[in-house]
Amino acid sequence: MSKVFLALQDVDEARPIVEAIRKDNPNAEFDHQPAMIRITADQELIIKRETVSNEIGADWDPQDIQLTLISFGGHVDEDDDYFRIFWQD
Amino acid sequence: MANRINMRDRYKHMTRLGWETSYQPMEKVFPYDRYEGIKVNDWNEWEDPFRMTMDSYWKYQGEKEKKLYAIMDAFSQSNGHLNISDARYVNALKLFLQGVSPLEYQAHRGFARQGRHFTGEGARVACQMQSLDELRHVQTQVHGMSQYNKFFDGFHEFPWWHDRVWYLSVPKSFFDDANSAGPFEFMVAIGFSFEYVLTNLLFVPFMSGAAYNGDMSTVTFGFSAQSDEARHMTLGLQAMQFMLEQHEDNVPIVQRWIDKWLWRGYKVLSLVSAMMDYMLPESPMSWKEAWEMYFEENGGALFNDLARYGITVPSYAEICAKEKDHLSHQVWGILYNHTAAAAMHTWVPDDAKMNWLSEKYPDTFDKYYRPRFEYWRDQEEAGNRYYSQTLPLVCQTCQIPMGFTEIEDPTLVAYRTTEYSGDKYHFCSDPCMKIFTDEPEKFCQAWMPPQQIFQGNCGGEGLPAVLEHYKFNLGADNMDYAGSPDETNWNKWKGLDGAGDGQVKAS
Amino acid sequence: MAVTAIGDYPARPRDGVENFHGNQMVIVGWDHHLMIDAPMAFPLPPGMPFGALVSEVMPVAFSAHPEWEQIDWSTVVWQLDGEAFIPDLEASLEDNGVGHKSLIRFVTPGLDGIGGSGS
Numbered sequence A: 001m002s003k004v005f006l007a008l009q010d011v012d013e014a015r016p017i018v019e020a021i022r023k024d025n026p027n028a029e030f031d032h033q034p035a036m037i038r039i040t041a042d043q044e045l046i047i048k049r050e051t052v053s054n055e056i057g058a059d060w061d062p063q064d065i066q067l068t069l070i071s072f073g074g075h076v077d078e079d080d081d082y083f084r085i086f087w088q089d
Numbered sequence B: 001m002a003n004r005i006n007m008r009d010r011y012k013h014m015t016r017l018g019w020e021t022s023y024q025p026m027e028k029v030f031p032y033d034r035y036e037g038i039k040v041n042d043w044n045e046w047e048d049p050f051r052m053t054m055d056s057y058w059k060y061q062g063e064k065e066k067k068l069y070a071i072m073d074a075f076s077q078s079n080g081h082l083n084i085s086d087a088r089y090v091n092a093l094k095l096f097l098q099g100v101s102p103l104e105y106q107a108h109r110g111f112a113r114q115g116r117h118f119t120g121e122g123a124r125v126a127c128q129m130q131s132l133d134e135l136r137h138v139q140t141q142v143h144g145m146s147q148y149n150k151f152f153d154g155f156h157e158f159p160w161w162h163d164r165v166w167y168l169s170v171p172k173s174f175f176d177d178a179n180s181a182g183p184f185e186f187m188v189a190i191g192f193s194f195e196y197v198l199t200n201l202l203f204v205p206f207m208s209g210a211a212y213n214g215d216m217s218t219v220t221f222g223f224s225a226q227s228d229e230a231r232h233m234t235l236g237l238q239a240m241q242f243m244l245e246q247h248e249d250n251v252p253i254v255q256r257w258i259d260k261w262l263w264r265g266y267k268v269l270s271l272v273s274a275m276m277d278y279m280l281p282e283s284p285m286s287w288k289e290a291w292e293m294y295f296e297e298n299g300g301a302l303f304n305d306l307a308r309y310g311i312t313v314p315s316y317a318e319i320c321a322k323e324k325d326h327l328s329h330q331v332w333g334i335l336y337n338h339t340a341a342a343a344m345h346t347w348v349p350d351d352a353k354m355n356w357l358s359e360k361y362p363d364t365f366d367k368y369y370r371p372r373f374e375y376w377r378d379q380e381e382a383g384n385r386y387y388s389q390t391l392p393l394v395c396q397t398c399q400i401p402m403g404f405t406e407i408e409d410p411t412l413v414a415y416r417t418t419e420y421s422g423d424k425y426h427f428c429s430d431p432c433m434k435i436f437t438d439e440p441e442k443f444c445q446a447w448m449p450p451q452q453i454f455q456g457n458c459g460g461e462g463l464p465a466v467l468e469h470y471k472f473n474l475g476a477d478n479m480d481y482a483g484s485p486d487e488t489n490w491n492k493w494k495g496l497d498g499a500g501d502g503q504v505k506a507s
Numbered sequence C: 001m002a003v004t005a006i007g008d009y010p011a012r013p014r015d016g017v018e019n020f021h022g023n024q025m026v027i028v029g030w031d032h033h034l035m036i037d038a039p040m041a042f043p044l045p046p047g048m049p050f051g052a053l054v055s056e057v058m059p060v061a062f063s064a065h066p067e068w069e070q071i072d073w074s075t076v077v078w079q080l081d082g083e084a085f086i087p088d089l090e091a092s093l094e095d096n097g098v099g100h101k102s103l104i105r106f107v108t109p110g111l112d113g114i115g116g117s118g119s
Helices: A012-024 A049-056 A062-067 B007-015 B054-077 B087-099 B101-117 B121-149 B158-162 B166-179 B183-212 B216-246 B250-279 B287-309 B317-323 B327-337 B351-360 B365-381 B430-438 B449-454 B463-470 B485-494 C050-062
Strands: A003-009 A029-033 A036-042 A044-048 A069-073 A075-078 A082-086 B409-413 B416-420 B423-427 C024-030 C040-044 C077-080 C083-085 C102-107
Touching: A003 A012, A003 A044, A003 A082, A003 B287, A012 A036, A012 A044, A012 A049, A036 A044, A036 B183, A044 A049, A062 A069, A062 A082, A062 B054, A062 B216, A069 B183, A069 B216, A069 B287, B007 B121, B054 B121, B054 B216, B087 B101, B087 B121, B087 B158, B087 B166, B087 B183, B087 B250, B087 B485, B101 B121, B101 B158, B101 B166, B101 B183, B121 B216, B158 B166, B166 B183, B166 B250, B166 B449, B183 B216, B183 B250, B183 B287, B216 B250, B216 B287, B250 B287, B250 B327, B250 B351, B250 B430, B287 B317, B287 B327, B327 B365, B351 B365, B416 B430, B423 B430, B423 C102, B449 C024, B449 C040, C024 C050, C040 C050
Parallel strands: C024 C102
Antiparallel strands: A003 A036, A003 A069, A029 A036, A044 A082, A075 A082, B416 B423, C024 C040, C077 C083, C077 C102
16 A cells, blocks of 8 residues: 655645644644644545634635645646545555 | 625636737647657646646745745854754755756756646646746745855856766756657656656655755755655646546557656656765755655555556566665766766765665665775875776766666666667666667767767866866865865854864864 | 657767867766765876876765775775786876776775765
């Protein structure tokens, strides 16, 4: 099984996203590096609009990930309600 | 409130803006995306997973720029250059501005061209956005580093240097090779191999390193660019998958391009290995660790995923796996040898750094490299800093001096030679030689810096004439860090003792 | 293989000997001495005696190495373009078979670089 990863800037705006990832991906691992957070998981990682919106207390558009995303490994699947990274094997 | 259309439909309506031409046949309007042999059955199967449309593109890019410039202004207003760990660090930025930022500009041009030439409008729109991103990157990088240019040497003529100075022909020739290839090869070269597989190794550890060394301006432009890279990576992977899914005949062509371009990129990144292990005074991660994380682990996952198309990991992955223990040390040795002709400083690592290198490279550093550095340090202390007086042989493909060794014997230079049309050509490795023999007509015309100097095309004979042609401020842009104006200024600004003796002492 | 191109793609080598103003490019590498980072290249007249290459040209590149002074030239093992080779020091480079972009390697038995490290 391959690992996907997601790297986010370690900034205020990314914190609710990181919290949402923690809630929706119980097996994800979080590695704090200088100025960034690197999140890994087996096979897939999902960020849900609803969870992030609840964290912020306002509506969050998955395309807003553009503002804090540094890098990722995997295929991207993005829709109105979620942003997902996955491997197919 | 009226219902908004969903993301999928919005993407479709706002990117599928092409039409079947009728005054001229489509193949004459888009003449360049067939000759490479890639077969496309249906361009409509192209889909951008980010589903980015122009309206949201401007919105997000505008927001990123505002944040970035706010930080750059704050950096400049607060004299942020004084907060870095040590002035030696700035040499990593010099190498970045001289070697990498001009590639962003070349990428801007390359993607603009593919944004014209692909028949499918989905691919064209994605390439056009990337082209704009790349222009933004070069602009923000130049802007971000302009603060350093006010206080440090080695920045002022970076575009001139990029086109002329020997070590910069490594990244320059890499991109010239990609820009003179067809649109599909360009996508594998830059979109896939460089953006998807290798930029993580360039930007992420390097920018994290910048943060570690107190350089918040660079961190910010780096990560701001990298958030675009995430989109570029997706485009690169999408382009690859598209080719592989359209026709099985495309698979061997794509495999050959992957093999070529991952190696070409790997050789360019060997400069980054030296940056990470030697130029960063505080290193958050060694080159070897970064290679393991971003190439072996992430790249490995990618190749597992691509296996279903019949794509395999390049056969030279084994060379890279063994070379990761040697690469940065050999490259730093090369730069140290030829610092008289480089627009940056080099130096012998201090004891703390050497101990860190021993720890990170337990099988190789003490055995093969520490003795060299300690000898150089002794010589330097005796007032006899070693500078090479001659020009090295450089590899015909990657254009790096031939300082890389045999995998089975790290004390022996790896020589590979072939003949083409009556002339000899030399290479640093089997993959570099294979790239040449696959396209000898292309690589026999490479602009090789030592040969160009010998032919009299770089200002004349002898080092002084060449350095004048390079527009170096002699003794300021080049030579060892010890005794440089950079060092003198830094010690003065920071109130440190010993301006000029090469050792920065904690105050 | 050949370049895949839109049209004709003639080979135009940039570094033919005719571009070197009467010189030829000669490459010399000292095995197991990587303090000198790479083999070094020199533009030399083909008529230069091999002995002059050894006594006048090579020191510019290699004499900074601490083992240079210790070389016993009677024991040096030479290689020219991948073949074992015994140079005639009196004869010219050309008559020794050294051509444009020829690679000369030499091994100095008993001298294995700084501290035996290959440096």
